[in-house]
């Protein structure tokens with residue numbers, strides 16, 4: 001096993017990350033988030049306030065929990081360090097070195113590897129969301145950090161990954177070869193995004209039967225077109241998806257309420273009690289509700305498929321960013337793929353539901369808020385994805401992939 005280290009002198013900048021620019025809307029500094037402060041930043045800032053004999057001011061800004069972790073305090077629902085102009089008081093008066101890593105990095109996700117510093121975005125930020133609209137495929141440019149004009153705040157600690165240090169008998173070792181293949185499939189615009197997701201699943205199924213070795217890659221590209229994609233199993237997919245909705249609704253009360261509302265719109269006739277009571281009884285009611293399968297499929301035909309070609313690049317960019325978020329390195333493939341298609345299923349379900357309510361086809365004004373909602377709730381819910389993985393992890397690999405493949409046919 002080699003002992004390669006990370007390189008911080010090279011930047012690998014995806015085009016969508018380069019085009020992001022913070023609009024200072026302040027929505028990442030609201031009380032709905034827990035803004036963690038790393039210990040070094042906490043100590044540095046505390047020392048400055050102490051030297052100015054302003055300990056009491058400092059304690060109005062930051063706090064520690066029982067485990068000794070430090071967090072920002074909030075005032076009127078906003079981060080206590082936020083000025084009325086939505087500027088950070090630490091950045092303004094002390095400089096960006098005094099920001100915690102959380103604040104330095106958001107909404108970027110920054111990784112360090114042996115090939116350089118790498119980036120992705122998170123789409124809970126409204127300005128980040130806008131970059132998904134670019135119809136051009138995302139590209140990655142490599143440049144020397146010393147000469148680069150790309151500005152980002154370097155975190156104190158990078159999330160590091162070094163494939164060369166993994167066991168040569170593992171797929172992690174070949175990650176630098178696998179990643180471009182995943183991106184090429186996702187950006188192959190001759191097929192729909194569903195078909196590309198299915199193709200990814202078929203690729204993972206195929207890779208399970210190949211022993212990782214230096215020449216594995218030679219066999220895959222020319223065979224890729226012949227990897228059989230399973231036929232659509234929409235019925236099975238909606239049954240599975242209904243179970244997923246229930247698991248998520250049970251662990252997330254606000255989602256359960258939203259879901260109850262949405263189901264009411266799908267199937268108002270069978271609603272025999274007032275909506276408020278219905279929402280109060282959400283958990284039991286959801287168990288008894290049928291997934292509105294036929295209505296959902298006809299709405300998919302009327303509202304999703306009719307306009308899909310005009311906004312499909314938004315989903316492509318979203319999933320390319322997902323791959324650049326290194327889920328396929330830090331998680332095993334089944335878990336990462338399951339996460340990916342679950343996100344897809346939820347985005348599609350919510351978009352079609354809103355289109356059905358509004359009686360108009362899916363368009364960016366529906367899709368973008370749904371992606372934002374999913375990224376700030378579901379995609380942050382490690383507990384939900386852990387539960388999901390737990391439920392299928394004891395199944396054979398082939399069954400795990402089959403579950404994920406089925407879900408991608410939602």
Ligand code: SF4
Nearest residue numbers: 022023025026028125
């Ligand atoms: S939510 Fe995004 S645009 Fe708004 S202040 Fe935070 S980083 Fe900037």
